[in-house]
Every structure is written in C-alpha cells, then in structure tokens.
Amino acid sequence: MPSIAYVVCDGFQVMSMAALTAFEMANAALGRKAYEVRVVSEHGGPVRNTLGFTIDTRPWGEDFADTTITGGSFETRTGTPGVIRYLQDASCHSRRIAGICTGAYMLAEAGLLDGRRASTHWAHARALQAQYPKVQVQSDRIFVQDGPVWTSAGMSAGIDLALALVEDDFGQQIAKQAARSMVVYLRRPGGQSQFSTLLELEPKSDRIRRALIHAKENLRDALSVEELADSASLSPRQFSRLFREETGQSPAKAVEHLRLEAARMMMDEGRRTMDEVARETGFADRERMRRAFIRTFGQPPAAIRRAVV
Structure with a gap:
C-alpha cells in the first residue's frame, strides 16, 4: 500500500492540504484503501495553521512513507534542523519526495533540489533561485518532476501535482475519476504556465x-x-x-x-x-x-x- 507522509510545521497554509483529497478520491475510485495518508510533524500533537486553529499530527519516526510531501506556508521558511534532517533521511527511504508551494524551500535547504529543476509560487521563485543557486528554478511551471523529486507552484497547484502522483501510481483512468470527484480538470500538465x-x-x-x-x-x-x-x-x-x-x-x-x-x-x-x-x-x-x-x-x-x- 503506497503511504503518504504529509509534513507540517507551525504556521502551515491550510490550502496546501487540499492536495491530500486526491489520494482520498483515488481510494474511492479504486474501491479500497490504496493510499494510507498520515499528517506528521517533528513532535506530533497539535500544530497551528495560518488561520489560527490546530490539527492533530503524528510524530514522525523511522517508518518512512512511500511518498513524503512538505506543505507550504505564506512565509518562505526553511524548517527547523529536525525537519531538515528528517527530509534528508526521507530522501533515502521514500520512493518520492515532494514540496507544495513554498515547501520547496525546505527541500532546497535539505539539499534535495541541488542540480534539479524545481518550481514554487511565482512570487517566491526569484528569491528561491537567489538563495539556492544550485537549484534550476522554473518560475512559470505548474509543477515539476525531476527524478524522484516533485515540486509545485502555488497551493492549488499541489492538487495538480497530487493527481499526477496518482496517475503515476494507478494510471490515467483512476486519476481522472479522482479529479471528477473533486470537480477539477484531470490535471493541468506540469509544463503549463502558472498564469492564465x-x-x-x-x-x-x-x-x-x-x-x-x-x-x-x-x-x-x-x-x-x-x-x-x-x-x-x-x-x-x-x-x-x-x-x-x-x-x-x-x-x-x-x-x-x-x-x-x-x-x-x-x-x-x-x-x-x-x-x-x-x-x-x-x-x-x-x-x-x-x-x-x-x-x-x-x-x-x-x-x-x-x-x-
């Protein structure tokens, strides 16, 4: 069973969690619990988001997920040393690792984007490139896959990325069914512009x-x-x-x-x-x-x- 570990830090943006619905709808389309989704943090327990309320999380351990995803925030924070170590370890054990929106900053701080193509929200793309010159920032992309590392633009683009992960796992038909359940397009292609x-x-x-x-x-x-x-x-x-x-x-x-x-x-x-x-x-x-x-x-x-x- 593909497992998803969604990593959150204090002050995460709620919209970035919408991507998780793609995995829930994929389970419904397949008629079984194909994805196990868990929300994790450094210490577990309640973690506050940008709207001021908290969600309950599990502390991460050594049972790394098949796919590790970092959520985004309004701020371009790089994460605590504990978060960075966890992401570095996850990159060795998880089949895929992804960053939604400014979650790319955590991946970059962990060195996981060095020499790779990556995307983030257009408002933060120039700063990401300046702060991490080894990253090949593609500022106009909805999402980017470079090997096992995936990154998306803004929060809603995380849905496109998640649907692409579902398609990667179970094919276009299941991803299409999941998208229809969410009342969104199948997914915007990764190379599509962030702008309409x-x-x-x-x-x-x-x-x-x-x-x-x-x-x-x-x-x-x-x-x-x-x-x-x-x-x-x-x-x-x-x-x-x-x-x-x-x-x-x-x-x-x-x-x-x-x-x-x-x-x-x-x-x-x-x-x-x-x-x-x-x-x-x-x-x-x-x-x-x-x-x-x-x-x-x-x-x-x-x-x-x-x-x-």
Whole structure:
C-alpha cells in the first residue's frame, strides 16, 4: 500500500492540504484503501495553521512513507534542523519526495533540489533561485518532476501535482475519476504556465468577459472582430474601443494569446502532432503558429515541446 507522509510545521497554509483529497478520491475510485495518508510533524500533537486553529499530527519516526510531501506556508521558511534532517533521511527511504508551494524551500535547504529543476509560487521563485543557486528554478511551471523529486507552484497547484502522483501510481483512468470527484480538470500538465490569459487580461465588464469566453471556446474559428463584438452585443467599433480600454490589448492580440495558451497545453499533453495543434487552436497552419510562438516566447514550438519533455 503506497503511504503518504504529509509534513507540517507551525504556521502551515491550510490550502496546501487540499492536495491530500486526491489520494482520498483515488481510494474511492479504486474501491479500497490504496493510499494510507498520515499528517506528521517533528513532535506530533497539535500544530497551528495560518488561520489560527490546530490539527492533530503524528510524530514522525523511522517508518518512512512511500511518498513524503512538505506543505507550504505564506512565509518562505526553511524548517527547523529536525525537519531538515528528517527530509534528508526521507530522501533515502521514500520512493518520492515532494514540496507544495513554498515547501520547496525546505527541500532546497535539505539539499534535495541541488542540480534539479524545481518550481514554487511565482512570487517566491526569484528569491528561491537567489538563495539556492544550485537549484534550476522554473518560475512559470505548474509543477515539476525531476527524478524522484516533485515540486509545485502555488497551493492549488499541489492538487495538480497530487493527481499526477496518482496517475503515476494507478494510471490515467483512476486519476481522472479522482479529479471528477473533486470537480477539477484531470490535471493541468506540469509544463503549463502558472498564469492564465483570461486572468491576466482581467476585463472589467461582463460584455468583454463574455467575448473572451466565446473566443476561448471557439478557437478553431476565424474569430473576427465582428463575431466577437456580436457575442458582446456591441458594434465592432464600440467593441474594439472598449476591449482595448479594459484589457490594454487589441482583440486580435488577445485571441492570439489564448491560442498560444491552448497550443502549449496540447503540446504538453503530447497526443497531437504540431499540424493538429495548429488546426485545433485556430492558427490554421504550422508556420503561422511557429511565427506566433517566436514573437511571444522567443522560441519555436518544437523547442518548447522538447524543453517540457
């Protein structure tokens, strides 16, 4: 039975524990207790979180879990000497070790990220790189696996990481069932950006938001200004003016960014050829998609796909 040891310290962030639900739902999907999950701390007993209440924990011992996971906090704390020693020992006995959000700092302090690729919340990525120069920080990744060590971006990205661990153990179908029970996508691929184009555009009015959702759901179409304006119940002239005022971009540039985001997701999944990705995302042909990637990312899509793999 794969066991999960979730390591918490005083002041851990509650949201990081949401990842544990993926293992609970995997048990339900399998119809048996496939995962044994325990929450551990240095001394056991109640441990206080950022909301001020406590949860009961078990003291860690020498019975290391199959997978050891460190939770995150609002602060970039590295853990006590006892925590660091435990993580170093766990890296020798656990099959996998993972850090959610700023939990990566504890793994880095323990030397477990030296020479490895890793992710953490975008707000702390630069500091992680400066403090631990031997770590190859990938600041724009949802989660990163480098050998037996896994790290995720923000707290919610820990769910994506946990679902990936379930898929690693029991296959995509079980991970998919677990995700459906949690009412989330199967999982965002690890190479996906921490940022969403829709979130970055941040339209203020429902009309512009409606047009962007229409674009995202119909990327294969030409998506002319007239079509987008119609979805927003505006004239093309009104729509173009209001769109730029609210997003700071032209409709054409915003649609291109949505297409690039969708193309990167498809490339990460690895199930489609470049020609299929170009058609599905509305670039029409591979060359047009290649030019858009170079304009935005400075690299062709083939180079980005190789970097992710």
